Structure formats: structure tokens, C-alpha cells
Amino acid sequence: MDTDSSGSNGGDSPSEDADPVPDDLSEDFGSDEIDATGSGSVDDTGSESIEEMLLEFDEQAGLIRDRSLLDPNYIVEEDRIVGRGEQLQEVTKMLRVALGDNRPPNLFLYGPSGTGKSLITKAVCENISNICEQRDIRFGTIEVNCQDLNTLGIAVYELAERAATEAGVEVQVPKHGVATKEKWDDLYRIVDENFDSVVFVLDELDMLVGRRDKQEPAFSRLLYQLTRSGAIDDLDAHISVVAISNDTKMMESVGSRALSSFTPEDVHFDDYDANQLQAILRRRQDAFYDGVLSDDVIPLAAAFAAQTHGDARKAIDLMRVAGELAEREGDSSVGEEHVRNAQEKVEKNRVLEVVRGISTQKKLCLYATAAVADETDDGTARSTTGYQVYQFLTDTIGVDQYHQETYVNKMKELTTYSLVDFERRSHGPSSGMFLEFQFAERPDTILDTLREDSRIEMVSADEVQSVVKAQLRNET
Known part of the structure; x- marks a missing residue:
């Protein structure tokens, strides 16, 4: 667990406020309508019981034949190791x-x-x-x-x-x-x-x-x-x-x-390229039943993974999630739309896994920098601009505020999660040196995930966007 010198580490875990059950909902549930086994009918309108739904799903024709091949940590046979x-x-x-x-x-x-x-x-x-x-x-x-x-x-x-x-x-x-x-x-x-x-x-x-x-x-x-x-x-x-x-x-x-x-x-070990990723996925396509993968699934999943450091785990995860989405939707095949939906889901899940374990201060640094990158044409963010947005966030939420050097160091620490990278830049003698941050994932995905933290969610996204645009206009 990261502990910042400010001692401000509250709100690291997203809070989940349960919605109250409406009074009129109690009329739909009789005390004798769900027995201890869960096999009783939920209501008297003829809807299926849990057991009936489970059996119905179990009888549906699945698309995935061997799920172990879609586990990136599974030790595959030697002939499946390529590149x-x-x-x-x-x-x-x-x-x-x-x-x-x-x-x-x-x-x-x-x-x-x-x-x-x-x-x-x-x-x-x-x-x-x-x-x-x-x-x-x-x-x-x-x-x-x-x-x-x-x-x-x-x-x-x-x-x-x-x-x-x-x-x-x-x-x-x-x-x-x-x-x-x-x-x-x-x-x-x-x-x-x-x-x-x-x-x-x-x-x-x-x-x-x-x-x-x-x-x-x-x-x-x-x-x-x-x-x-x-x-x-x-x-x-x-x-x-x-x-x-x-x-x-x-x-x-x-x-x-x-x-x-x-x-x-x-x-x-260097990055896999798109062709190598395609070869890896083709060695695992027998995880699915014959004929259920459309021709564009493997090239698209490989292309998405190649964009983020040539990560074979991501390519395999994309194909698995795409197949699971198609199964849940009751489709007879896995197509391009399933891969695109899987890409959004995998990106968000990965970011969520990373940000859950970092401190509130790191979340604020990351949120400010991603907000800047989301508004730039090339998806990058200058450290000087990111720090200005970070100051706005800390002032709004009312937490301790780091100096710019500490903000930069916190962003540098986040590079260990393969979430962000940086280069040292200068736009001439008058502008001085700064770091330019690039993101491995889409900045909007990072922003959406971070807003699941209740403290960050307090800040209006529109206000943040306005501050970012104002700061970008001031860049020299």
C-alpha cells in the first residue's frame, strides 16, 4: 500500500452506496415464494426460477470449448509458444x-x-x-x-x-x-x-x-x-x-x-508485433468450437494489443472476453463488435485493478494528467499543465497539496504500472524543461475509472474540462 507523506490516504476505495428498496417492491415478494434452495418462483407472473434459468443457460450451445487456452497464465504446449x-x-x-x-x-x-x-x-x-x-x-x-x-x-x-x-x-x-x-x-x-x-x-x-x-x-x-x-x-x-x-x-x-x-x-524480451500476436492467437483459436470465430476477430484483437506495448496477455484476454460477451448475448458466433466491446471492458478492468491500490494523492495526480491528455490532439500531457489541474482538484476536494516536484515524482512512480510513460521535453529557451506524459490506455477510460472514487466523483467533470482548456490555451 502506498503511503504519502501528507498522510492523506482516505477515499482510496470506491464507495458503493446501495439504493434503498422502494416500498412498493415488497408487495412483489411473498415470504413463501423463495424456498431455502432458491428454486421457488420469484413472483407469481410466471417468471423462471433461479434453478430454471441456470439450467437453461447450461443447455445453451456454448462458443468456448477449452477455457484454459484463454488463460494467459496457462502453461501451453511447446508448439503454441511462438515469436x-x-x-x-x-x-x-x-x-x-x-x-x-x-x-x-x-x-x-x-x-x-x-x-x-x-x-x-x-x-x-x-x-x-x-x-x-x-x-x-x-x-x-x-x-x-x-x-x-x-x-x-x-x-x-x-x-x-x-x-x-x-x-x-x-x-x-x-x-x-x-x-x-x-x-x-x-x-x-x-x-x-x-x-x-x-x-x-x-x-x-x-x-x-x-x-x-x-x-x-x-x-x-x-x-x-x-x-x-x-x-x-x-x-x-x-x-x-x-x-x-x-x-x-x-x-x-x-x-x-x-x-x-x-x-x-x-x-x-522485446514487444510482440501485430503479426506475432496474430500467430499467438491462432495457436489458441481451438479454444473455441469450429466456425464460431469470424475472420476479423484475431487480426482486430492483435491490432488492439499491439497498440499497448505488444502485450500477448491483453490479446488473449481480448479474445476470451469477446467470446464470453458473445455467449452471454446468445450469439452464434464471435465478431468484430464483440472484440470492440471487449476492448472497452478489458481497458477499464485493467485500469481499475491498478488504481484501486494507489493512494488518493496518486489518483489525483493521475486524474489531472489524464484530463489534460484527453483534450490534446496527440493524447499527451505536459507536467506543467497537469500540475495546474492537480492544484484545482486538491483545492476543490480540500486535501493537502503537493509541490510540483512531488507531483512529478508521483507520476514517475506510476510508470511502474505500465500505465503511463514520459519523455523530457523543451519548447525553446523561454519555456524551460518539462516532462511530457503519454498513456498506454485511453485517457477517457482512466478518467471514467478514477471517477468511481467517491472523492474524485465530487468534482464536476465539466469544471475540470474547463480548467484544462484554459490551461492549454496558456501553454507556450
């Missing part, structure tokens, strides 16, 4: 030494979200595990996503839990109330007693920052402890680390001690 031949070969070559009961090198996989980093790591490790089992080598893959882990102690406990689950044993220390060293000791105990070789897969590692009063981020300390585990005399198991990050500059924040012990092999 990543070079990276697949590199990761395979470096991790294959585990087949000889040797320690593989540490790896650092970096590149934009949805470019196959986690998919390839999981696929390679799963194949290694299968071969090692045949050779009586106890190989384990301990994977954790660091996005929701806020301290080093929690991260170590999570690794211990995952290792224990993989080995079919129990963790012997509590999650809270003990020193982190005790958690490390139990993690090493589980690994040493149950495995010959373990690969720790640390996904989105750069998100594990930890306490802000620590000079070294938590992910650096985690890397140091894991990669120096070979120096522990009573630890016989081989331990390797695969660090995965969207942040290409993550290694710059790793401390010198950790960097010295980690010394990874780097594997870069």
Missing part, C-alpha cells in the same frame, strides 16, 4: 544443466509486460521437472509474484510456503511474530530436506521495495540472501534464481553485494 524462439533457446540452454544434477546459472529476464517471460520460464522448468523425475533427481520450481509482497519477511515466508507445498510438507514457523532469520532457516530446511536442485522464480521482482526507511530495496536483499545460500555449509541443494522484471533498469537498484553474488545471465 520467442531465441529467448526459449537461451533459457533452455542455461537451465538444462539441472538435468545433470548441477546448479544452473542465475537469470535476469526483462522486458515489457506480456512478452512471454513468465510463460517461457514456466514451460522450460516444467519440462526439466519431468525429465528430472525420470532420472530420480528431486527438482523443484518455487515461483512467487512479488507484486503483492510488501516486506522482505513476507516474501521469505511466501517462498517457504511455496516450497513446502511443492514438497508436500508443512512450514514450521508462523507468518508473523518471528524474526526474518527464522523464516530463512525454515526455507533452507525445507529446500535441503526435499530437493536436490531448486529454481526460485521471482516474478515482478522490482515491485518488492519493502520499507522506505531502508537504503537498499527489499528485492536487493532477497537476491543477496538467495544467491549466497551456496555458502551455507550444511545446505546441499543447488539453488538458482530467475528474476523477472518489466523494469529494464531494475539492476541499477541492486546493491553491490547482491550484484556480486547474483551475477545473472541477461535475457531480453
Whole structure:
């Protein structure tokens, strides 16, 4: 959870005010009309019961045959992995030494979200595990996503839990109330007693920052402890680390001690282009029944995903949501209109997922900047103009107001969510330097989502628009 220095963190979660039930509605519901099983009739006008509706929906001809293929996190067969031949070969070559009961090198996989980093790591490790089992080598893959882990102690406990689950044993220390060293000791105990070789897969590692009063981020300390585990005399198991990050500059924040012990092999994952995304979707189109996908579904879904950093997860999600929308509407096929509707829904859902966890101050910074971008021809926003709108918002709502430098820093922090990016600009000696922000999603989608926060919803959207237009006219 982000905590701002102003201490103003109220209103982060959208409030949902339930509408009161009209008095005349009570006449439509008799106490004996819905039994404990929910199979009674809702009213006496002949409408279907819940059970009847469920059975009717269940009997409808579905369009999706295998929903697992439309899950971006599902480990697909090797022939479905496309556009990543070079990276697949590199990761395979470096991790294959585990087949000889040797320690593989540490790896650092970096590149934009949805470019196959986690998919390839999981696929390679799963194949290694299968071969090692045949050779009586106890190989384990301990994977954790660091996005929701806020301290080093929690991260170590999570690794211990995952290792224990993989080995079919129990963790012997509590999650809270003990020193982190005790958690490390139990993690090493589980690994040493149950495995010959373990690969720790640390996904989105750069998100594990930890306490802000620590000079070294938590992910650096985690890397140091894991990669120096070979120096522990009573630890016989081989331990390797695969660090995965969207942040290409993550290694710059790793401390010198950790960097010295980690010394990874780097594997870069670049964006998928539209053709590669089409190939990925075509390898998964058998998730649908034959003949239900119209010809324009895959090219359109790939084109939408290519616009936002070539994200394969988004492309797969778009096709899944399009199919689900078509099913709910009772259509016999999935067409272009379903993909366009899915695009709007997926964009909003993604933005909502991001903004739910950020502070009110960050929401205000983001809202002000998106409001500016929504009014410009190229969809960008200058930091100087965004700050003027931010000041209007904070004055209107009555919350603490950051200085411009802090506003800029908060916007920079939001780049870690792949929601916004920036470039340093200047329009001549008289205008000075400023940052120009660009959005990965449509600014109007971001605005609509942020307005679900009750405090932001208090501010008139028309007033904000007027302020934005006035500030844009003042730009030099």
C-alpha cells in the first residue's frame, strides 16, 4: 500500500452506496415464494426460477470449448509458444544443466509486460521437472509474484510456503511474530530436506521495495540472501534464481553485494508485433468450437494489443472476453463488435485493478494528467499543465497539496504500472524543461475509472474540462 507523506490516504476505495428498496417492491415478494434452495418462483407472473434459468443457460450451445487456452497464465504446449524462439533457446540452454544434477546459472529476464517471460520460464522448468523425475533427481520450481509482497519477511515466508507445498510438507514457523532469520532457516530446511536442485522464480521482482526507511530495496536483499545460500555449509541443494522484471533498469537498484553474488545471465524480451500476436492467437483459436470465430476477430484483437506495448496477455484476454460477451448475448458466433466491446471492458478492468491500490494523492495526480491528455490532439500531457489541474482538484476536494516536484515524482512512480510513460521535453529557451506524459490506455477510460472514487466523483467533470482548456490555451 502506498503511503504519502501528507498522510492523506482516505477515499482510496470506491464507495458503493446501495439504493434503498422502494416500498412498493415488497408487495412483489411473498415470504413463501423463495424456498431455502432458491428454486421457488420469484413472483407469481410466471417468471423462471433461479434453478430454471441456470439450467437453461447450461443447455445453451456454448462458443468456448477449452477455457484454459484463454488463460494467459496457462502453461501451453511447446508448439503454441511462438515469436520467442531465441529467448526459449537461451533459457533452455542455461537451465538444462539441472538435468545433470548441477546448479544452473542465475537469470535476469526483462522486458515489457506480456512478452512471454513468465510463460517461457514456466514451460522450460516444467519440462526439466519431468525429465528430472525420470532420472530420480528431486527438482523443484518455487515461483512467487512479488507484486503483492510488501516486506522482505513476507516474501521469505511466501517462498517457504511455496516450497513446502511443492514438497508436500508443512512450514514450521508462523507468518508473523518471528524474526526474518527464522523464516530463512525454515526455507533452507525445507529446500535441503526435499530437493536436490531448486529454481526460485521471482516474478515482478522490482515491485518488492519493502520499507522506505531502508537504503537498499527489499528485492536487493532477497537476491543477496538467495544467491549466497551456496555458502551455507550444511545446505546441499543447488539453488538458482530467475528474476523477472518489466523494469529494464531494475539492476541499477541492486546493491553491490547482491550484484556480486547474483551475477545473472541477461535475457531480453522485446514487444510482440501485430503479426506475432496474430500467430499467438491462432495457436489458441481451438479454444473455441469450429466456425464460431469470424475472420476479423484475431487480426482486430492483435491490432488492439499491439497498440499497448505488444502485450500477448491483453490479446488473449481480448479474445476470451469477446467470446464470453458473445455467449452471454446468445450469439452464434464471435465478431468484430464483440472484440470492440471487449476492448472497452478489458481497458477499464485493467485500469481499475491498478488504481484501486494507489493512494488518493496518486489518483489525483493521475486524474489531472489524464484530463489534460484527453483534450490534446496527440493524447499527451505536459507536467506543467497537469500540475495546474492537480492544484484545482486538491483545492476543490480540500486535501493537502503537493509541490510540483512531488507531483512529478508521483507520476514517475506510476510508470511502474505500465500505465503511463514520459519523455523530457523543451519548447525553446523561454519555456524551460518539462516532462511530457503519454498513456498506454485511453485517457477517457482512466478518467471514467478514477471517477468511481467517491472523492474524485465530487468534482464536476465539466469544471475540470474547463480548467484544462484554459490551461492549454496558456501553454507556450
